[in-house]
Amino acid sequence: MRKSLPMLLMMLCLALFAAACGTSPSKDAAPAASGGAQGGAAPAAATNEELTFKHQLGETKVKKNPKKVIAFDFGALDTLDKLGIEVTGVAQKNLPAYLSKYKDAKYQNIGTLQEPDYEKISSIKPDLILISGRQQTAYPELSKLAPTLYVGVDTKNYMESFKKNMNMIGQIFGKESAVEAELAKIDQTIKDVQAQVKANHKNALVILANDGTISAFGPGSRFGLVHDVLGIPAVDPNLEVSTHGQSISFEYIAQKNPDYLFVVDRGAAVANTASTAAKPLVENELVKKTKAFTDNHIIYLDQNYWYLSGGGLTSVAEMINQAAKGYK
Template identity: 35%
Template sequence: MNHTLPAGRWPLVLLLGATLALHGCNEPSTATATPVKTAGDSPYAAVTVQHKLGTTVISQRPQRAVALDMNEVDFLDQLNVAVAGMPKDFVPHFLARYKDAGQTADVGSIVQPNLERVHAARPDLILITSLQANHFAELSDMAPTLHFDVDYRDSEAGHVALVKQHLASLGEVFGKQDLARQKVAALEAKLAQARNVTRDRPERALVVLHNNGAFSAFGVHSRYGFIFNDLGVKPATATQDTGLHGQPISSEFIQQANPDILYVVDRTAVMEHRPLMTADTLGNPLLRQTNAWKNSRVVFVDPEAWYVTGASPTSLALIVDDVIKGYQP
């Protein structure tokens, strides 16, 4: 029998409104295995995972995993684990095959999952992040529920370590330890590519989010802090905002910061399903005065990797590719 601690009662009728229950993280979650016998003769090492919301015990290998965050879907995909259910409101291009997959139930939205649909998917494991943390008790009463301790507000410390640790933990859960180690090694090699490019480079970079004509900036202590901390990119400003959407800035701010490299995350393209903006469609005269623009080092990044995910093996690999583009002539 599977157990998750702590557990709350699962109300079938009452649907609680989802909020962004965002949590910081100081230590990666940990998983330990204890050999037990399952039904039949096949042994399974029961896995105990400690995370910020409690301790989850998984005593049988999951057969129907439901992932409520696109990062979690990518983890399952990387480990060749079937996805029994997932939100399908914002599915990134690198997971597009799940969008219309009949065997993968649509369980609502990332921020507000439909708990009745989750229950109907008959999960024996549920994977969540801080975006769904306020439903932990209800979900835990359906099935063992694991919380991925990634901090979407401030990724400056431990972001990459958390991704690698989560891979290892899920490898233990699904009995795919060797594959998980291979994926961790591949991720480490990819991140090393970025560090090899940024090492000893003088260029200063600015990461901005575009949202219907307005901009916000992200510094070292923000959702993109790992760009500076783990990839070695030098920041162009001392912005300290830790909000999900950065610190609102003006075009004059970008002009005065005068970054050598400008990374633009087009949130509008994601949220309104519009084509990704380009240098021609941006057309901001103040931005055109920056060194980044003059030297053709404005990178319109993959917004689905940067904004929809950003904390999974595939998204980190795509982010590394975008970061490297900024240093290319």
């Protein structure tokens, strides 16, 4: 019995030592568990991450993945729709036909493109407001209500500003890869059209029809994509660059005698009618003497993309496709 007591004590010590060794891995695992907790918190941190963007009207700080988004600019709405990003409020009047789902009552009506409903916007408490040229005078007031980002296209640097806007939206909502893929498709289409233009060498004139009057747009204008991006020569490279274009007559068109005539119908955009509504006005006796009419090269562009929502992932792709299809 005396001999067995030391033996028992030795066995007890060994057992305690083994137990102590067995607990050490759990101590080592504690930092790993802590690291795992940090990794799990990453999405929440990303939600609170703040991005800073410089734009035409100033500098705006935006929290990543904003929940309540208001889109005044239809090009931005077009892009959010393409990327599957939900919005809270839109300007529901004169929505492009392909974005008509946003007339649904589940979307807040935030006023018109020229007259924001500040009271409604304030009640929404948005996390982000997206605007463009039609709302730029309202920027100071809107900025008081929420971070407001200008995403209008600079017509003098069309593709550069367009891509900048798309990349900003991609960063804000974590959709960088999707934006990059869409831009790559657009770039390829542009290259294809440019090759087609080089083989054609024919010029064009872009006009806007508006309730019986017409105005022309050349390089650097809101419809300058035809010339500046696709490379189609302008029949008159010296046209005045302005929001509403240079006022012209049908005698002017007959005198310039363009190979192609691209027509955007503002009246159809406002009245939500067919893009060919301006045909009786445009195809008069003077225009019928031009090469554009003789060769069946008068192209009526879809006003939904060209007038209402230019600058979006869908609209820019469609604008390029329409111009390419017409210019053969």
